[in-house]
Amino acid sequence: MPGGTDQTLAPFLWRAEQLYPETEVVSRTHEGVVRYDYDEYGDRTAQLAGALDDAGYGEGDRIGTFCWNHHRHFETYFGVPGMGAQLHTINPLLPDKHVQYIVENAEDRTLFVDRSFLPKLEGAYADDPSSFESVERYVVMGESVPDTDLEAVAYESFIDGHPTEYDWPDNDADQPAGMCYTSGTTGRPKGVEYTQSMLWSHTMALQQPQGIPLDDDDVVMPVVPMFHVNAWGLPFSATAGAAKHVYPGPQPEPADLARLIEEEGVTVTAGVPTVWLGLMEYVKDNDVDLSALDRLVVGGSAAPEAMIRFFDDRDVELLHAWGMTETSPVGAAAHVKRDLRDADYETRLEKRSKQGLITPGLAFRVVDDDGGEVPWNGEDFGELWVKGPWVTTEYFGRPDANQAEFEDGYLKTGDVVSVDEDGYLKIVDRAKDVIKSGGEWISSQELENELMAHEDVSEAAVVGVPHDRWQERPLALVVPVEGADTGALESSLRDHVLESYPKWWVPDTVVFIDEVPKTATGKFNKQALREEYGDESLVEGRVPDDAAPGS
Numbered sequence: 208m209p210g211g212t213d214q215t216l217a218p219f220l221w222r223a224e225q226l227y228p229e230t231e232v233v234s235r236t237h238e239g240v241v242r243y244d245y246d247e248y249g250d251r252t253a254q255l256a257g258a259l260d261d262a263g264y265g266e267g268d269r270i271g272t273f274c275w276n277h278h279r280h281f282e283t284y285f286g287v288p289g290m291g292a293q294l295h296t297i298n299p300l301l302p303d304k305h306v307q308y309i310v311e312n313a314e315d316r317t318l319f320v321d322r323s324f325l326p327k328l329e330g331a332y333a334d335d336p337s338s339f340e341s342v343e344r345y346v347v348m349g350e351s352v353p354d355t356d357l358e359a360v361a362y363e364s365f366i367d368g369h370p371t372e373y374d375w376p377d378n379d380a381d382q383p384a385g386m387c388y389t390s391g392t393t394g395r396p397k398g399v400e401y402t403q404s405m406l407w408s409h410t411m412a413l414q415q416p417q418g419i420p421l422d423d424d425d426v427v428m429p430v431v432p433m434f435h436v437n438a439w440g441l442p443f444s445a446t447a448g449a450a451k452h453v454y455p456g457p458q459p460e461p462a463d464l465a466r467l468i469e470e471e472g473v474t475v476t477a478g479v480p481t482v483w484l485g486l487m488e489y490v491k492d493n494d495v496d497l498s499a500l501d502r503l504v505v506g507g508s509a510a511p512e513a514m515i516r517f518f519d520d521r522d523v524e525l526l527h528a529w530g531m532t533e534t535s536p537v538g539a540a541a542h543v544k545r546d547l548r549d550a551d552y553e554t555r556l557e558k559r560s561k562q563g564l565i566t567p568g569l570a571f572r573v574v575d576d577d578g579g580e581v582p583w584n585g586e587d588f589g590e591l592w593v594k595g596p597w598v599t600t601e602y603f604g605r606p607d608a609n610q611a612e613f614e615d616g617y618l619k620t621g622d623v624v625s626v627d628e629d630g631y632l633k634i635v636d637r638a639k640d641v642i643k644s645g646g647e648w649i650s651s652q653e654l655e656n657e658l659m660a661h662e663d664v665s666e667a668a669v670v671g672v673p674h675d676r677w678q679e680r681p682l683a684l685v686v687p688v689e690g691a692d693t694g695a696l697e698s699s700l701r702d703h704v705l706e707s708y709p710k711w712w713v714p715d716t717v718v719f720i721d722e723v724p725k726t727a728t729g730k731f732n733k734q735a736l737r738e739e740y741g742d743e744s745l746v747e748g749r750v751p752d753d754a755a756p757g758s
């Protein structure tokens with residue numbers, strides 16, 4: 208699989224296969240733990256490419272996946288783009304109407320689906336078969352196909368009998384290789400296509416020291432789902448670095464993650480904060496050996512300071528990173544700059560809690576409401592615009608969005624950020640989540656972090672609700688820790704916020720809930736919260752006069 212002269216994925220696998228044929232790929236599946244090496248991975252990937260080729264697919268065809276993180280899904284990662292087609296990963300946790308929209312919009316010709324996601328897919332199909340018109344076959348990841356009305360074949364039968372060598376084409380740099388839709392937390396899902404060269408350059412950027420470099424002595428476990436933005440590109444970069452891969456499989460619980468870390472000697476893992484909050488609870492209550500674990504990459508939502516401290520105390524370096532579907536996804540990481548390495552712990556912690564330094568290869572600006580660039584003073588903020596080789600320059604079939612979201616070659620991210628004197632980006636909020644109160648802005652993310660730093664709070668989300676006088680006011684939805692005295696907690700939280708913020712930032716109302724609803728990518732579902740709690744009567748008249756916004 209040497210590839211041509213263009214920037215494509217093919218040489219990464221070719222090199223790993225030639226130089227490290229015995230390095231392992233380990234996968235937790237519905238059928239138990241599967242273990243093989245790069246040599247066998249290459250053979251099976253060639254078989255998959257041959258099967259797709261025989262089925263009539265190639266350049267211009269989109270092949271969808273609806274799967275957890277496991278070895279077969281990983282085989283599609285190199286197999287599909289390698290043979291010239293386009294790998295379209297679909298998030299199975301999305302509502303049916305989004306899945307229908309995405310499949311219809313992308314015109315996927317085949318869908319690879321996990322056994323456990325089959326009922327979900329059948330449901331979406333039964334509800335609106337017309338949106339699945341383009342799909343010619345369903346391939347169920349496994350040895351056999353359970354009872355289903357869909358036209359399905361088992362993955363192992365699909366690839367069986369095909370040669371373990373494949374005559375890989377020389378793909379072009381501009382050829383579409385991947386695709387992922389934004390999760391729709393910002394409206395209708397928007398398709399982002401990844402060309403071969405976008406995936407190549409993102410892989411190379413991850414591999415340099417200020418990315419998430421992976422080496423041949425690393426054992427990499429992407430917990431971040433392979434169904435969303437290519438598990439942050441780690442399956443590609445782990446192969447480029449010839450690391451051992453560990454895939455945690457269907458619905459991994461904290462106990463599964465802890466066991467894999469211990470048994471497989473995981474050195475690097477990555478995921479959204481909610482995953483690590485779960486692991487932290489588990490580690491507190493159980494005897495878990497984290498000694499192999501070297502680095503933990505956290506992104507997708509802000510990593511709370513308490514989380515960084517928790518892992519520091521256990522000798523695990525938490526690297527906070529920022530990115531989005533449109534940036535393939537990694538765009539920044541909070542590495543500590545040389546000049547700051549000797550600074551005291553709290554100063555370094557403050558930097559590491561930010562979303563970080565722009566990744567080499569990308570450029571950015573931060574633009575205020577008047578179109579001017581904001582100064583790098585850590586105070587002023589504006590919208591983050593980014594551009595670079597692995598940042599998309601358009602949405603799939605969405606001229607309306609292209610008009611609004613790109614300017615001067617930059618992608619307008621919708622993230623509101625400040626930049627400090629050292630160049631660290633800090634996300635203040637997503638533009639649509641910022642609370643506009645009396646002409647001033649309140650950052651919902653900062654308030655959430657402050658509330659979550661209180662010892663009696665397990666999770667906290669803050670949303671703006673309409674207010675007659677102030678336009679919007681913050682409402683806090685708080686999950687207390689077990690056994691907390693909620694009677695006293697509300698006023699204690701007010702005092703806690705007041706220690707660091709002005710009065711007008713203090714949430715007018717605190718509602719105690721059992722769980723913060725999450726989106727399909729594990730983030731707080733603010734849209735659902737706004738729909739449920741966005742009733743102005745909840746905060747009506749509760750802002751004291753001396754707490755006027757801005758005071």
Ligand code: ADP
Nearest residue numbers: 390391392506507508509528529530531532728
């Ligand atoms: P969606 O949230 O719609 O699923 P993405 O997965 O593309 O879409 O999410 C990208 C967004 O996630 C970013 O624009 C940003 O708002 C947020 N995000 C990513 N990393 C971080 C981080 N480290 N801290 C805070 N927010 C983050």
